[in-house]
Amino acid sequence: MKNNRICELFNIEKPIIQAGMIWCSGWELASAVSNAGGLGLLGSGSMYPDVLREQIQKCKKATNKPFGVNVPLLYPNIEDHIKIIIEEGVKIVFTSAGNPKTWTKHLKEHGITVVHVVSALKFALKCEEAGVDAIVAEGFEAGGHNGREETTTLVLIPQIKKAISIPLIAAGGIGFGSQMAAAFALGAEAVQVGSRFVASPESSAHLNFKEAVVRAKEGDTVLTLKQLTPVRLIKNEFYLEVEKAEKECVSTEELATLLGRGRAKKGMFEGNLIEGELEIGQVSASIDEIKSAAQIVDELMNDFKNVIEKMKTLVL
Ligand code: NDP
Numbered sequence: 001m002k003n004n005r006i007c008e009l010f011n012i013e014k015p016i017i018q019a020g021m022i023w024c025s026g027w028e029l030a031s032a033v034s035n036a037g038g039l040g041l042l043g044s045g046s047m048y049p050d051v052l053r054e055q056i057q058k059c060k061k062a063t064n065k066p067f068g069v070n071v072p073l074l075y076p077n078i079e080d081h082i083k084i085i086i087e088e089g090v091k092i093v094f095t096s097a098g099n100p101k102t103w104t105k106h107l108k109e110h111g112i113t114v115v116h117v118v119s120a121l122k123f124a125l126k127c128e129e130a131g132v133d134a135i136v137a138e139g140f141e142a143g144g145h146n147g148r149e150e151t152t153t154l155v156l157i158p159q160i161k162k163a164i165s166i167p168l169i170a171a172g173g174i175g176f177g178s179q180m181a182a183a184f185a186l187g188a189e190a191v192q193v194g195s196r197f198v199a200s201p202e203s204s205a206h207l208n209f210k211e212a213v214v215r216a217k218e219g220d221t222v223l224t225l226k227q228l229t230p231v232r233l234i235k236n237e238f239y240l241e242v243e244k245a246e247k248e249c250v251s252t253e254e255l256a257t258l259l260g261r262g263r264a265k266k267g268m269f270e271g272n273l274i275e276g277e278l279e280i281g282q283v284s285a286s287i288d289e290i291k292s293a294a295q296i297v298d299e300l301m302n303d304f305k306n307v308i309e310k311m312k313t314l315v316l
Pocket residue numbers: 020021022043045046047048049070072073074075076077096097143144145260261262263264265279
């Protein structure tokens with residue numbers, strides 16, 4: 001795409017980034033999205049260091065196009081991940097869930113393009129100060145970890161666009177061409193799409209979870225656990241327990257005990273739809289089919305262009 005700073009920055013053809021999602025985005029998905037002309041990201045948050053190294057190596061074999069790694073900064077062995085990323089020659093890193101100042105300089109000194117994910121204007125300003133190359137601004141609609149402010153994508157993107165000069169990628173509630181066109185109208189130069197790619201054969205999510213995403217309807221997801229780390233997930237039995245505990249005003253420690261360890265793995269990777277944490281965005285209500293990553297990229301791009309053409313006829 002001509003005149004698009006994100007396509008130039010990553011050397012990609014289409015301004016579509018596949019979100020790095022724990023338990024869902026391994027090398028099969030990331031390489032498929034990159035091969036389709038977008039940018040695939042490995043979700044390293046659920047990978048032990050040796051697994052991350054293997055995933056990077058497999059991704060390099062599966063595509064000669066650019067791809068990146070998403071690194072949630074609250075990951076316990078973050079130093080190991082950063083070291084492996086540098087050793088393996090990964091050229092693009094998306095950091096999230098932490099302070100962009102911590103790793104940006106180090107990564108950039110190793111020739112890595114750094115993007116940071118934010119949910120609020122104040123964090124976007126910190127990113128620009130930290131010297132990141134681009135920002136992902138993720139609205140309240142998004143799945144997984146999310147901001148406490150509950151700012152929607154529609155409100156968040158123009159605010160950040162006005163305040164920063166580096167390129168902006170919109171995320172949260174974007175799964176279809178019309179939403180992509182809306183994001184561009186708001187000032188984004190690319191979109192980051194997560195939920196749609198969960199429902200693809202290349203995603204490493206359990207089939208039970210993919211089918212739950214396809215079944216999800218309006219109102220089936222909720223932003224919860226705000227006392228701990230806010231996360232948007234499908235309302236299931238586990239969520240009802242959390243809701244009950246929150247109504248009873250239990251302490252943060254009791255909530256952490258209820259959450260336990262490995263809930264996300266149980267739900268998204270092992271397919272336990274009752275006890276697991278099923279992280280997905282509001283846009284799941286509109287996803288009614290499992291499609292290949294390449295089909296999703298093509299459909300997004302074609303519908304995006306068609307919507308823009310149609311809009312022109314409405315205003316001229
Ligand atoms: P938990 O503490 O509940 O469990 C940790 C999980 O991560 C386990 O299932 C474990 O796998 C796996 N894991 C991978 N590497 C390590 C490691 N070095 N040490 C310990 N566990 C590891 O955490 P969550 O499942 O809620 O979150 C895991 C990570 O994902 C966190 O870093 C978090 O920040 C990130 N995250 C990112 C999101 C995103 O949208 N990008 C959304 C939610 C979380 P095993 O069971 O095989 O031991």
